[in-house]
Amino acid sequence: MTLNGGRIVIRRVKGGVSGKYPLPRDLRNKIRAYLKERKDNDFGLFTGREGRLKTGRIKQLFKYYAKKAKLGKEFSVHCLRHSIATHLLEDGQHLEYVADHLGHKNIQNTAIYAKITNKKREETFKRIETSPAIAKI
Numbered sequence: 001m002t003l004n005g006g007r008i009v010i011r012r013v014k015g016g017v018s019g020k021y022p023l024p025r026d027l028r029n030k031i032r033a034y035l036k037e038r039k040d041n042d043f044g045l046f047t048g049r050e051g052r053l054k055t056g057r058i059k060q061l062f063k064y065y066a067k068k069a070k071l072g073k074e075f076s077v078h079c080l081r082h083s084i085a086t087h088l089l090e091d092g093q094h095l096e097y098v099a100d101h102l103g104h105k106n107i108q109n110t111a112i113y114a115k116i117t118n119k120k121r122e123e124t125f126k127r128i129e130t131s132p133a134i135a136k137i
Contacts, residue, residue: 003028008045013055016103085113090120
């Protein structure tokens with residue numbers, strides 16, 4: 001695992017777009033410290049006794065920690081992807097950026113996350129309500 005130029009290589013599954021993605025500086029430092037302490041030389045970021053973690057093991061670990069955190073059984077690893085997509089869109093990021101961030105080849109796969117949340121609805125209403133460009137009655 002290398003962090004050349006402050007980027008990390010992400011290899012996508014299920015036909016997603018792999019590539020190099022930027023990492024925040026504080027996260028780079030934490031990953032470097034983690035890699036120094038780790039005992040193996042595997043190129044994967046997260047490893048176990050048998051090498052890189054497989055999808056099934058990641059799901060198993062997520063369920064274990066979700067239970068410890070007292071999250072409902074309806075939460076899954078995929079909820080993390082859904083959550084970051086929703087937060088990015090609520091922050092005003094363009095759908096194309098979110099598609100790239102999630103590794104989607106087809107933007108239609110990203111569009112399913114582009115639902116209006118209550119938070120966004122309220123923010124938009126307040127902006128419209130006070131806008132001088134909107135005709136008032």
